Amino acid sequence: MSNLQISNLLAQMVLGLINGAFYALLSLGLAIIFGLLNVINFAHGALFMLGAFIAWGLLHYAGVGYWPALVISPLVVGGLGIVLERTLLQRLYRLDPLYNLLLTFGVALILQGVFQIQFGSSGEPYEIPQALKGGTDIGFMMLPTYRAWVMIVSLVVCLATWYVTDRTKLGSYLRAATENPGLVQAFGINVPRMVTVTYGLGVALAGFAGVLGAPIFSVSPEMGSERIIVVFAVVVIGGMGSIMGSIVTGFALGMIEGLTKVVYPVASNTVVFALMALVLLIRPAGLFGKASP
Amino acid sequence: MLRHLPTRIADRSMVLTLCAAALCSAACKKEPAPDKGPGMTAPGSGAAPAPGAGGGKIVIGVLSDMSGVYADLGGKGSVIAAQMAVADFGGTVAGMPIEIVSGDHQNKADVGSSIAREWYDTKGVDVIVDVPTSSVALAVSDVTRDKNKVFLVSGAGTSELTGEKCSPNTIHWAYDTWALSNAAGREIVKNGGDSWYFVTVDYAFGHALKNDATKIVEANGGKVLGEVQHPFKTADFSSFLLQAQSSKAKVIALANAGGDTIGAIKQAAEFGIVSKGQQLVGLLMFIADVNALGLPTAQGLILSESFYWDRDDQTRAWSQKFGAKDDGVMPTMIHAGVYSSVMHYLKAVAELKSAKDGKAVVAKMEGMPTDDPLFGKGTIDANGRKRHSMYVYQVKTPAESKAKWDYYKLIREVPADQAFRAPADSGCPLVKK
Numbered sequence: 258m259s260n261l262q263i264s265n266l267l268a269q270m271v272l273g274l275i276n277g278a279f280y281a282l283l284s285l286g287l288a289i290i291f292g293l294l295n296v297i298n299f300a301h302g303a304l305f306m307l308g309a310f311i312a313w314g315l316l317h318y319a320g321v322g323y324w325p326a327l328v329i330s331p332l333v334v335g336g337l338g339i340v341l342e343r344t345l346l347q348r349l350y351r352l353d354p355l356y357n358l359l360l361t362f363g364v365a366l367i368l369q370g371v372f373q374i375q376f377g378s379s380g381e382p383y384e385i386p387q388a389l390k391g392g393t394d395i396g397f398m399m400l401p402t403y404r405a406w407v408m409i410v411s412l413v414v415c416l417a418t419w420y421v422t423d424r425t426k427l428g429s430y431l432r433a434a435t436e437n438p439g440l441v442q443a444f445g446i447n448v449p450r451m452v453t454v455t456y457g458l459g460v461a462l463a464g465f466a467g468v469l470g471a472p473i474f475s476v477s478p479e480m481g482s483e484r485i486i487v488v489f490a491v492v493v494i495g496g497m498g499s500i501m502g503s504i505v506t507g508f509a510l511g512m513i514e515g516l517t518k519v520v521y522p523v524a525s526n527t528v529v530f531a532l533m534a535l536v537l538l539i540r541p542a543g544l545f546g547k548a549s550p
Numbered sequence: 551m552l553r554h555l556p557t558r559i560a561d562r563s564m565v566l567t568l569c570a571a572a573l574c575s576a577a578c579k580k581e582p583a584p585d586k587g588p589g590m591t592a593p594g595s596g597a598a599p600a601p602g603a604g605g606g607k608i609v610i611g612v613l614s615d616m617s618g619v620y621a622d623l624g625g626k627g628s629v630i631a632a633q634m635a636v637a638d639f640g641g642t643v644a645g646m647p648i649e650i651v652s653g654d655h656q657n658k659a660d661v662g663s664s665i666a667r668e669w670y671d672t673k674g675v676d677v678i679v680d681v682p683t684s685s686v687a688l689a690v691s692d693v694t695r696d697k698n699k700v701f702l703v704s705g706a707g708t709s710e711l712t713g714e715k716c717s718p719n720t721i722h723w724a725y726d727t728w729a730l731s732n733a734a735g736r737e738i739v740k741n742g743g744d745s746w747y748f749v750t751v752d753y754a755f756g757h758a759l760k761n762d763a764t765k766i767v768e769a770n771g772g773k774v775l776g777e778v779q780h781p782f783k784t785a786d787f788s789s790f791l792l793q794a795q796s797s798k799a800k801v802i803a804l805a806n807a808g809g810d811t812i813g814a815i816k817q818a819a820e821f822g823i824v825s826k827g828q829q830l831v832g833l834l835m836f837i838a839d840v841n842a843l844g845l846p847t848a849q850g851l852i853l854s855e856s857f858y859w860d861r862d863d864q865t866r867a868w869s870q871k872f873g874a875k876d877d878g879v880m881p882t883m884i885h886a887g888v889y890s891s892v893m894h895y896l897k898a899v900a901e902l903k904s905a906k907d908g909k910a911v912v913a914k915m916e917g918m919p920t921d922d923p924l925f926g927k928g929t930i931d932a933n934g935r936k937r938h939s940m941y942v943y944q945v946k947t948p949a950e951s952k953a954k955w956d957y958y959k960l961i962r963e964v965p966a967d968q969a970f971r972a973p974a975d976s977g978c979p980l981v982k983k
Binding site: 398 | 617618619620621622623625752778779780781783784785786788789790792793795796808809812813816817820821822826838839841842843844846847879
């Protein structure tokens with residue numbers, strides 16, 4: 258293999274990691290929500306889009322830049338998520354999970370439709386913040402500073418989330434509540450509130466990913482729906498509800514997708530689903546999930 | 551790892567539910583729209599006409615992408631343009647009232663052709679206009695020929711429509727892939743951009759655009775170093791751009807459209823493609839794309855269009871009227887093409903006093919010179935190619951732009967006789983050699 262090809266492969270792997278960062282952030286939120294609420298949150302893509310539009314709106318209407326938006330936008334999306342959980346999702350917990358899937362799918366379609374009518378399909382421009390413009394030549398490729406930033410910040414957020422759910426007291430309450438909500442409630446912990454907050458946190462991650470994505474992708478109503486199907490495949494491959502599973506799978510799938518773009522570019526949209534089918538055949542519970550007894 | 555997670559969440563049935571849901575949401579989109587009928591209906595088209603109707607009135611069907619990536623290029627703006635044409639023509643033709651119906655083909659050939667068939671069979675539609683997405687337009691062209699109706703393409707780009715797949719029932723109006731490549735390609739090669747690399751969207755339009763551009767580049771002394779194809783609706787272009795960058799070609803040409811072009815140009819800026827000396831060319835760019843990119847990113851781009859709202863007093867006047875009906879948005883060349891083609895169609899129907907025989911109407915349209923405020927004077931070739939000037943523009947810098955939508959400066963006008971492929975070279979069987 259020539260040097261050119263090796264450097265090309267390396268470059269594609271780095272780019273794959275960056276895309277994987279988005280997959281990981283989004284599938285992480287889905288995994289948390291699914292783990293505790295047993296809700297398959299189809300609105301996740303639309304809330305990702307909403308996060309990006311809030312960042313754009315803050316800049317366009319109020320002159321508020323990228324850095325404050327990185328905090329404000331997830332808060333707003335998380336707040337909306339809490340309202341959504343309190344008013345709608347909560348009513349359907351007793352029913353088959355399909356009902357909440359349909360509900361969140363409907364919410365996603367409505368959100369997307371409203372933004373389509375209001376802002377059109379071409380999307381709105383959002384510039385990379387001044388401090389993160391430019392790039393560095395790392396030998397085999399030009400690495401844009403902003404993409405490096407996205408990769409690092411997503412990794413930090415992913416690991417922090419994993420740490421909170423897996424290594425802290427709050428996390429242990431969360432985990433206990435998923436095992437046996439009745440018992441945990443008997444110990445004096447407000448389980449319904451915890452569920453609400455968890456949903457808010459999960460969708461806030463989507464909002465956060467939306468702000469990170471705004472300068473790279475065009476801020477458009479379809480930006481979430483295009484990505485969400487792949488992210489669901491990530492969750493299935495990683496093992497439903499497994500937090501570390503979705504982080505690792507997110508990054509890994511990003512890289513595999515990147516390599517496909519070199520070898521056979523037109524298959525880059527489908528390789529993830531072929532992998533999903535393969536994993537389900539061999540390990541139906543996903544790579545990191547545990548099969549039911 | 552994560553032993554604590556409840557076993558029920560890894561339950562197999564849930565996995566299956568989720569997979570089913572994911573697949574469904576992907577698959578459901580492929581189904582034809584259940585209602586198939588007009589997604590939007592213009593005033594006055596309430597009741598469905600009797601089957602096989604069309605004798606008592608003229609029905610214009612605006613078939614477009616109403617909700618997807620091309621919705622800003624055609625979409626509801628095309629309905630507005632058709633309504634403006636009908637209003638300017640006086641609302642009736644040869645004593646018959648004119649109605650407009652519209653539908654969403656979702657950029658899928660099967661959906662588009664089933665809507666077209668239903669419109670022709672049961673809704674009394676006489677002519678279909680717009681139709682972005684080349685694969686859909688080719689399918690609708692076949693249906694139109696079978697039903698002997700009229701198809702006036704402004705949205706789609708493939709030059710196949712007037713090439714080997716030409717039809718006596720189809721006229722290709724606003725632009726095509728040959729004209730785009732010819733106008734921009736010639737200009738760029740002439741100025742030293744003599745080695746090209748293509749980033750091509752993988753469907754009929756992308757391939758046609760790449761093939762036409764390759765011919766133009768080679769005919770003018772340039773050479774093509776390579777190509778990478780990407781799937782329709784790609785979010786992340788970084789891999790493709792990197793491959794293009796490492797080709798060391800002087801010109802990286804984007805043979806794609808709409809959201810794909812916007813994404814590619816935006817991300818090319820990140821990788822320093824232009825700042826490192828390669829030239830980026832959007833072979834098909836609309837003013838809506840430039841608006842979505844913003845001038846800081848789009849400045850300096852060379853592009854070709856057949857219509858720009860700010861070209862002269864007449865285009866300005868029409869575009870302001872259009873903008874007043876569409877939240878201040880300025881029309882694309884597709885919208886202009888819809889207006890112009892509907893006007894000319896109505897003139898031909900007025901002469902014939904009937905729209906029943908699609909072939910006869912198209913022959914009449916080809917026999918009359920065209921003249922309207924948007925494209926000026928023009929003609930229609932025997933292969934169904936409408937002929938008018940094309941323009942090479944450069945996107946202004948933020949400092950040069952005085953107002954929103956003030957985006958282009960003219961580089962060169964390509965006169966009508968050179969702007970489009972000569973009918974004899976088109977490979978269309980309708981052209982007598």
